[in-house]
Amino acid sequence: MDKHSMRNLLLSLAVVIGCAGCASFNPPQPWEKGELAKPAMQFDPEVLQARFREHTYVSKEGSSGGYGVGGGGCGCN
Amino acid sequence: MKPLRIAIFLICAVPIGVAASLAHAADAGAPAPALALPTATGETVALDQLKGKVVYVDFWASWCAPCRKSFPWMADMQKKYGPSGFTVVAVNVDKKRPDAEKFLQSTPAAFTVVYDPAGTTPTAWNVKAMPTSYLIDGKGNVAMVESGFKDENIAELENRIKTLVGSK
Numbered sequence: 202m203d204k205h206s207m208r209n210l211l212l213s214l215a216v217v218i219g220c221a222g223c224a225s226f227n228p229p230q231p232w233e234k235g236e237l238a239k240p241a242m243q244f245d246p247e248v249l250q251a252r253f254r255e256h257t258y259v260s261k262e263g264s265s266g267g268y269g270v271g272g273g274g275c276g277c278n
Numbered sequence: 279m280k281p282l283r284i285a286i287f288l289i290c291a292v293p294i295g296v297a298a299s300l301a302h303a304a305d306a307g308a309p310a311p312a313l314a315l316p317t318a319t320g321e322t323v324a325l326d327q328l329k330g331k332v333v334y335v336d337f338w339a340s341w342c343a344p345c346r347k348s349f350p351w352m353a354d355m356q357k358k359y360g361p362s363g364f365t366v367v368a369v370n371v372d373k374k375r376p377d378a379e380k381f382l383q384s385t386p387a388a389f390t391v392v393y394d395p396a397g398t399t400p401t402a403w404n405v406k407a408m409p410t411s412y413l414i415d416g417k418g419n420v421a422m423v424e425s426g427f428k429d430e431n432i433a434e435l436e437n438r439i440k441t442l443v444g445s446k
């Protein structure tokens with residue numbers, strides 16, 4: 202086995218092990234999102250200010266969207 | 279390199295798929311999973327004791343906004359159809375009991391409330407959103423599943439309750 206194929210093998214092994222790690226990851230279930238629903242967990246604590254800024258940004262940049270999703274984290278929006 | 283990529287994808291995707299299919303589902307038409315939980319006063323409410331009744335099992339939490347909206351409606355249904363064999367069982371899934379108590383002070387519940395802080399029942403019932411409600415007929419089968427208490431489904435929910443209570 203030359204150096205190149207050895208490196209490839211190690212690299213693919215690392216990717217496979219990394220993916221296996223993702224498979225066992227347990228995201229919080231819908232009924233476990235109490236902490237995530239707290240106001241302190243919002244991206245922006247000042248909703249009105251954020252909307253005003255967003256409005257200014259949109260009108261200056263001529264672009265919109267991409268601000269993430271709003272909601273209380275209950276998975277129902 | 280391409281077959282390797284496919285192999286990696288399969289290795290990653292298969293465990294996720296298996297995990298998803300292992301979950302027990304409380305689907306419409308299937309028998310409702312078991313439920314036996316304590317009320318605030320400590321007495322146990324079990325679903326199999328309520329056989330013969332039409333039961334509306336609702337999973338709610340204090341931090342869930344649509345849950346707050348559903349409470350007056352559930353109280354209304356309990357009042358309207360309770361005498362003809364209908365009952366609401368609201369399962370609280372808050373980790374901390376004081377959170378639930380605070381919610382109930384501002385949003386009184388005129389129906390049965392039971393507590394499951396460990397979250398074993400929502401796991402068994404495969405709750406996918408908050409709130410999720412299950413309408414269970416007199417034989418103990420799931421008649422309808424409602425995720426998220428949406429305004430457009432309220433009329434249908436009441437209709438189903440009405441028919442189930444009437445056909446008993």
